[in-house]
């Protein structure tokens with residue numbers, strides 16, 4: 001229970017529930033170490049270049065980190081073709097999202113976002129006691145951009161998750177350009193591109209959100225080192241936005257926000273093109289296999305361009321994910337009462353273990369329905 005003397009806003013704050021760790025599941029259920037396909041991490045692990053850079057940098061860890069993240073911001077600015085003043089680095093893109101909310105939202109302000117989507121959007125909005133407009137996803141699992149443009153007048157922030165978590169679906173360059181043109185003047189459009197590298201590889205018309213920042217639009221792009229770069233445990237992400245937006249975020253950020261190991265590893269990982277290419281190849285193949293498994297078992301999915309697949313297992317999601325965990329595979333269930341699970345793309349072995357476990361589990365659980373609805377948010 002939350003302390004009743006804590007801020008009233010916390011009563012409406014959903015608690016973010018992270019994916020189960022292999023250690024916790026093994027402690028509870030025993031057996032060999034389970035496979036974790038619950039948090040969309042890199043199945044190949046961190047970039048070897050990052051590991052090497054970390055071992056060289058350790059001598060410096062008695063010093064506070066570079067508060068400006070100078071070397072990493074320089075490298076990102078060069079990589080993205082924007083001035084350094086357009087880049088902020090944070091302890092994960094989630095931290096930058098929260099900083100944006102702190103900088104832009106209060107109880108007089110409105111934030112618009114699609115739903116189901118990344119569960120941190122309502123968390124940061126409610127913490128700021130902002131007004132929220134959740135726009136249901138269209139039946140194809142994608143943002144309803146017409147509706148979002150209609151309700152955006154007067155909003156302070158409009159958040160677009162591209163590709164969307166949990167559906168894995170994406171909005172094209174043309175669709176988002178058109179949306180930005182139609183949008184009433186005023187809102188800052190936050191494009192969450194945590195999975196952009198996978199989407200770019202999967203869909204030629206997937207847009208580069210940074211383009212709109214280069215063009216001087218009121219767009220802020222969030223990206224992550226947790227996914228394709230394999231550094232989820234170090235917590236590092238970045239924001240690309242007009243300089244005044246970066247400045248607003250930097251004002252609310254605590255000092256020394258990003259640790260030296262995180263900065264060092266991210267800089268090395270950014271230059272490790274081989275690791276990125278290997279990751280993209282493994283994910284593309286694993287995603288194909290996951291979609292094929294779902295298809296073979298007659299389970300509905302959305303066409304994912306990310307490193308996860310959202311599937312309707314037609315049985316209570318919690319029961320399916322518990323049964324999978326008992327067979328050594330951790331996935332992310334949708335909320336209680338739903339029948340959708342989100343499965344991260346793993347190595348070929350991990351995908352195989354998932355396939356075998358799912359084939360075992362499904363016949364033992366009674367179906368509650370056959371394939372309808374878009375399903376709720378996974379965390």
Ligand SMILES: Cc1ncc(COP(=O)(O)O)c(C=O)c1O
Pocket residue numbers: 039040091092093094095118161164165192194223224225226232236237379
């Ligand atoms: C859409 C989306 N944005 C952001 C994040 C978090 O990224 P980070 O680890 O950089 O905070 C996730 C992680 O699952 C995500 O799904």
